[in-house]
Amino acid sequence: MNDVLEQVETLTREALPELVALRHDLHAHPQLGYEETYASALVQRELKAMGVAFESGLAETGVVGWITPDGEAGRRDAIGLRADMDALPIEEQTGLPYASQHPGRMHACGHDGHTTVLLGAARVLQQVRRALPRPVKLVFQPAEEGGGGADRLVKAGVLTDKVGRHHVACMFGLHGWPRLPLGQVATRVGPLLAATDNVFITLSGPGGHAAFPHVTADPVVCAAQLVTALQAVVSRMVSPTRPAVLSITTVHGGDAENVIPDRVALSGTVRTTDGDTRRTVIERADHTAKQVAAAHGCGVEFRLEMGYPVTQNDAAYTRRVMRMAEGLLGEGRAVELPEPVMGGEDFSYYGRHVPACFVFLGMRPAGKGTAADLHTPAFDFNDDAIGAGVELMCRAALDGDAHG
Ligand SMILES: [Zn+2]
Ligand SMILES: [Zn+2]
Incomplete structure (x- = not known):
């Protein structure tokens, strides 16, 4: 196992410059829920280049890829890894060279970062697929910001073998969190978001x-x-x-x-x-x-x-993820939150059907007291968090003892 994790680390490091470029490309081309044609086309292009099988046009712009290991492992139920792709109706004021090229549209919730992290995980996992204990389903969903893209994908069968060939045993997702320092992950058992x-x-x-x-x-x-x-x-x-x-x-x-x-x-x-x-x-x-x-x-x-349901983290699965995150980031760097956050997430729809775990990925640069908050015109996903996000997703996929 350690060999594979070392390989994951090396492959992630090698992929980083390209992943950062992809993130900036996505950031410059934000689109609202169910209109994410740019991100959807980019994801399809990248998956194709990696040789990863996928279905597109799910809930308008959604893309679901899958990586199947050989033999017995390939017949087990999959782990689902999720990213969202939509932006917000905000006029960007970051002044960055890769700032939004679309007036009144902005990746102010960091979904450009989530899409990039999942593409990075797809790329690394495809290269270590022989070590996968089960198939991996890569869920690039539309419309998290109010459109309920996850609900539509679930209704379309994303958790079953109707979409992406495999049944899903458990779901894992993450959200960049500007209030949490880089190199940390935070979550909790039970209700995480409202x-x-x-x-x-x-x-x-x-x-x-x-x-x-x-x-x-x-x-x-x-x-x-x-x-x-x-x-x-x-x-x-x-x-x-x-x-x-x-x-x-x-x-x-x-x-x-x-x-x-x-x-x-x-x-x-x-x-x-x-x-x-x-x-x-x-x-x-x-x-x-x-x-x-x-x-x-x-x-x-x-x-x-009625909006999104409560984002519930499965107890056993979340404890596994916390240990996994600590193994990656170091002791004390997987923080258990004492109370839920009153924001909402449509990741909650997956957790209604299968054990699910959603975590916050730290993005606040060292030495900085604050970073621009989510949904503000000054926000930008921190590229320095991409590597940890990719490795965390890979480790979740390589965890043989998770459900199913
Ligand atoms: Zn948001
Ligand atoms: Zn978000």
């Missing part, structure tokens, strides 16, 4: 002259009361030991100083890390909206948009 649901509330009632409020229902005053009342959902209706967020983030109503509008629209997001709390927050928010509206004589419409 469920992300959106709520849309419309209050309506007769508007009118601002000087005659008594003949209106004034949805503005009702909205003000409701925003405040909703704060009691998390603070008074959910156990203080359960993580939950309910943020009202948009308020729209009215056009003139002297007119009471007949409608105010609110929207916001709900983040929770278990099903009971998720149900409680949504039910109580709905109830509060109806009761506050009734008290003001307003009509109300409460609409829920």
Whole structure:
């Protein structure tokens, strides 16, 4: 085994200059979810050059490759390695030579880095495929940022032999994490990231002259009361030991100083890390909206948009991954997070069907107190994290005792 890991290290080091160039190419050509034709074509071109079999056009732009070892190992269920390819509607302000060439589009979540890491792993694993204990499925998915690309791929059969020839026994994925130092990995057993649901509330009632409020229902005053009342959902209706967020983030109503509008629209997001709390927050928010509206004589419409499920890390598999990461990065460099992060990830859809593990890959340069955060115009994936990402994915694939 050690021989193979040394080989992985050497092959990764040799591949790095080309991988960095690929990452910059991807970074310069960001596209939104389900429109990632550039990344999709680049991935297909690279897999073809490596001699890795693949299927394309899955959930629009998705690509799934597979590497099958000879003999008995090739008949086992596969490990799935996942990368996402989409960018965000943000105007880049990094000033980098390889900055986005597409106005209003930017790889501000580092998915260019994830795609590069998985291409690097594909390249190395293809060269050491004789040592693979099971097949590897390389999942390049579209539309993580709100489009639910993972959900569509799962529905298309990506975890079965309908896509990419092999059934999947377990899934592994990573996300570059600017708050974590380079050379570290962080994750946790159980919920790692939150469920992300959106709520849309419309209050309506007769508007009118601002000087005659008594003949209106004034949805503005009702909205003000409701925003405040909703704060009691998390603070008074959910156990203080359960993580939950309910943020009202948009308020729209009215056009003139002297007119009471007949409608105010609110929207916001709900983040929770278990099903009971998720149900409680949504039910109580709905109830509060109806009761506050009734008290003001307003009509109300409460609409829920269910988002991604909780990203659950399988206990046994995650402990294996932590040991594996420590073996690669050194003692104390695989950090167990004490609590979940309230962001969301559509990697969660894979974990609903097979044991899954998602980890954060450190990207903060040594000596720097902070690095630009995800989803900001100054963010850039740190190229110095590519090598560790590739080796981690390779080690996950070479781990013979994982599930199945
Ligand atoms: Zn993101
Ligand atoms: Zn992301």
